[in-house]
Amino acid sequence: MLYLVLGCGPDSMGPAIAARLLRETDSVVFIADQNPEYELATANKLKTCPTGHRSALVLANVRGDGLDVVKRKDDLPIFFRNKDIVISALPAHLNPIAIEAILKTNESRLPPHRLGKTHYCDLGGVLGITKKIIFGDMARRAESYGISLVPDCGLEPGLGNIMAISLLENFDLSQPLESLIIYVGGLPEKFYKKLFNLKGLEEIYYNWPFVLSRGKPRTIMPRSHYETIPTSDFDLFFGEKERSVKFEAAVTGGLGALPYYLKNHVLKLQEKTLRWPGHYDIIKKIKRENFIEEFEKLLNTYPHKQKDFSILRVVAIGKAKTTGKRTKIECFMYVESDNTWNSMQKSTGFTTAVLAKLIAEGKATVGAYPPEITMNPKLVLDALKKDFPIYERQTPPC
Numbered sequence: 001m002l003y004l005v006l007g008c009g010p011d012s013m014g015p016a017i018a019a020r021l022l023r024e025t026d027s028v029v030f031i032a033d034q035n036p037e038y039e040l041a042t043a044n045k046l047k048t049c050p051t052g053h054r055s056a057l058v059l060a061n062v063r064g065d066g067l068d069v070v071k072r073k074d075d076l077p078i079f080f081r082n083k084d085i086v087i088s089a090l091p092a093h094l095n096p097i098a099i100e101a102i103l104k105t106n107e108s109r110l111p112p113h114r115l116g117k118t119h120y121c122d123l124g125g126v127l128g129i130t131k132k133i134i135f136g137d138m139a140r141r142a143e144s145y146g147i148s149l150v151p152d153c154g155l156e157p158g159l160g161n162i163m164a165i166s167l168l169e170n171f172d173l174s175q176p177l178e179s180l181i182i183y184v185g186g187l188p189e190k191f192y193k194k195l196f197n198l199k200g201l202e203e204i205y206y207n208w209p210f211v212l213s214r215g216k217p218r219t220i221m222p223r224s225h226y227e228t229i230p231t232s233d234f235d236l237f238f239g240e241k242e243r244s245v246k247f248e249a250a251v252t253g254g255l256g257a258l259p260y261y262l263k264n265h266v267l268k269l270q271e272k273t274l275r276w277p278g279h280y281d282i283i284k285k286i287k288r289e290n291f292i293e294e295f296e297k298l299l300n301t302y303p304h305k306q307k308d309f310s311i312l313r314v315v316a317i318g319k320a321k322t323t324g325k326r327t328k329i330e331c332f333m334y335v336e337s338d339n340t341w342n343s344m345q346k347s348t349g350f351t352t353a354v355l356a357k358l359i360a361e362g363k364a365t366v367g368a369y370p371p372e373i374t375m376n377p378k379l380v381l382d383a384l385k386k387d388f389p390i391y392e393r394q395t396p397p398c
Contacts, residue, residue: 003084008031015031016346018353021356027052027055028058045340073097073101085119085359087356088122089122120147120149133368148359154348154351155351160182164372171316171320172319185275208253209251211270212263213268217263223284229246248280310346310347311333314330315329316330350387354383359375
């Protein structure tokens with residue numbers, strides 16, 4: 001299997017994606033970044049990581065001077081040619097450039113051409129760009145070429161949405177599900193830690209979240225529907241007085257396009273970002289135009305090497321399919337950092353890598369759809385359980 005990972009920056013998920021793919025057998029992983037120093041740093045780092053039988057890492061641009069997808073957009077089909085899948089860990093606004101090159105790559109491979117197809121996936125996270133991919137001309141062309149374009153393949157949107165869809169099969173959907181809430185967070189031991197690009201964090205905090213309210217898609221105020229939740233509700237216990245330790249949660253814009261697909265099927269659909277108490281009070285005092293500068297200063301007051309963890313909890317409430325009674329079913333995931341990767345690189349990067357492998361194997365529907373719609377959720381979750389614990393719990397709701 002031939003993979004190409006775009007984006008290897010220090011705040012990128014690209015190196016973790018490449019590392020997870022290299023663990024597979026017969027995986028040739030090409031990496032590319034506009035900065036050749038990032039490519040070299042990633043290659044050196046991955047030399048210390050486990051590698052599967054007959055797997056190898058290769059620089060996509062053998063000249064060693066990087067690959068700028070903007071300046072060299074006309075050359076991209078040359079780099080994409082013969083790859084089974086291209087995986088974008090680039091900033092979201094660059095993804096349409098990569099997709100256009102993917103489509104051009106596949107134009108020359110219409111039957112009866114002997115070569116296979118080049119598929120595509122990305123981390124996404126920006127709804128406007130995701131909509132352009134799945135609802136526009138790109139989707140039509142992808143279907144005509146017999147390829148899969150799959151945006152939003154990260155932690156959330158991504159794995160959280162996949163968990164959400166997997167829970168729906170437990171409920172009687174002849175009437176709308178009462179609520180479906182996705183709680184997600186990358187958390188250090190204290191305050192916060194830079195786990196990915198702060199521009200993405202700014203969008204999470206300040207963009208108006210897209211949700212379902214009374215079954216209808218709408219946008220709501222950023223960081224609204226605030227609540228505090230005992231960490232024990234996430235099966236996390238910190239000391240003897242665990243119920244005195246709490247997370248705070250507020251609605252942010254991590255659902256991707258899921259509200260479009262679940263409208264009228266779920267009355268209340270939200271994604272909430274988890275933080276330690278007091279975090280959102282700090283964010284309220286920072287104006288968006290000053291966010292990155294002021295947040296960087298704040299982060300410098302906390303230790304950089306502190307451990308971190310990422311958690312995901314999906315809570316669905318509705319009438320059970322088997323009993324007809326009002327039931328709550330939850331799905332959990334927990335990932336800790338290690339000496340090589342922070343928890344967000346593992347939870348996001350490894351998820352993207354597993355999805356990419358399944359897409360390259362033809363497990364995704366032809367066309368352009370997010371992963372929770374284009375793939376079998378059970379297939380994805382079973383594959384990911386090899387990387388981190390994912391489990392369900394059913395209880396009567398309070």
